[in-house]
Amino acid sequence: MLDPILGGLLLYLALMVGVGLYTSRYMRSLDDFVLGGRRLGPWVSALSERASGESAWFLLGLPGAAYGVGFVEFWSVIGIACGILFSWTFIAVPLRRESARLGALTLPDYFDLRFGGRSRSLRLFAMVAILVFYVAYVAAQLSGAGKILNATFGLDLHTGIWVGAAVVVFYTLMGGFLAVAWTDVVQGLLMTLVAVALPVLGVLHLGGPGELWARVAAHDPGLLHMHAGKTGAAFLFGVAFAGLSWGFGYLGQPHLLARYMAIRATRELPKGQLIAMGWVLLSYWGAPMIGLVGLAILGPNLADPEQVMPLLAKQLLPGWLAGLMIAGAVAAMMSTADSQLLVAASTVVEDAYVRLLGRRSTPARLVLLSRVITFAIAGVALGLALTQSGSSGIINSTVAYAWTGLGASFGPPLVLALWWRGTTRQGALAGMLGGISATIVWKQVPALGQILDLKAAPVLISAALVLVVSALGPGARRSPAG
């Protein structure tokens, strides 16, 4: 007889494949593949943005981190919520309006067209940033699939990675943006269910919040505090600011910005923002609480803390419900990996093939090319995931790196290009290059992280470069667009 956990998971995977097959009938042009023909409603747009924004990190990396450091992880959560609010408030409306006015399909497209349509270097470096950081990011998601299936069924890590990759690639290839957006809706709701229900059921299992705090304190009383034993500047910069700086990354994630660009009308965005923030307030407290409840119930000796969520679901719930919860973690991984694959493939086809190389093709041929490129990029990410599989904490560290790289490359140039008329092409290019370089340097020289956190420094350097070069460099006060 079929294992009920496996049954629940297989049902979910079959549903995703079905959505891919159904939406493939709407795939007629590159615009359909990249932005779903700009016809998303506010609910789909908001839930898709939230599900894509929260990756395997949300239900594996974050609970794993909270399992180790306790309530300190809430600084990250607060920073993330602020970043989401800022992005929906100050980026969504002007980006949707400007990208439609300029006819931009991708973020590199927007940057090029915003500065007069002659900036091949800006488009090129934007493409490089997207490809480099998204391959690492997708690889982290596929590692997540391996860990979930390993913790749940004892499946070999490599086999789990292959299974996750196969399903994501199939429905992304078939249905493009619409498949990705509609699967995101299911996945976003499933993620909320897990983030809310699992910690609540865990607390009930323990006999109430008092017992949870007592058990966590018995392991280490410091886990209930948010200062990590630090005071003064060490606390402010090393603990609070380091956690809050996760929020900076939200300013420049191309796979999330695409959701703003794809909504059917600018007037739908305020409603989308309320839905997205409702999701955050409802769901986000639960992810770190899964780690703390897991510590109280499973004990402090997990070989890989990033497996705390599936192990807790198996321990607490009957088979079919555990299967549903574990499908939620797979959903978190898939909803991000699919959007990122799509953005990476879009940039190769739209920015490199159509714009930089100037090739003209039929719409059907461009869709076919997008599918081939999606497949190729997924293959590279799969290779990377297979080589790094099994490392403890790999999701948290890889996501922090790719997240920062994208946020620093695109965030400051984008916010300033949207809101400051004085932003120049050279300023945006300097900020983008500075963001990419600073992320790589900070990653390679860990000592720099002691001065200023990896997640903050590259973003601040990028912002300073855009401001200084735009104000003082060549092209200052001669910006063609406002």
Next chain:
Amino acid sequence: MPVATLVIVCGSWIALALLAVLAYRFNARQNHD
């Protein structure tokens, strides 16, 4: 449960809910401009 932890976590959630409503009004006004 330390009071400081409780105040920071619950206080930030309430503040975020209020800011979300303000942001909605700001966004709606951006649309009319």
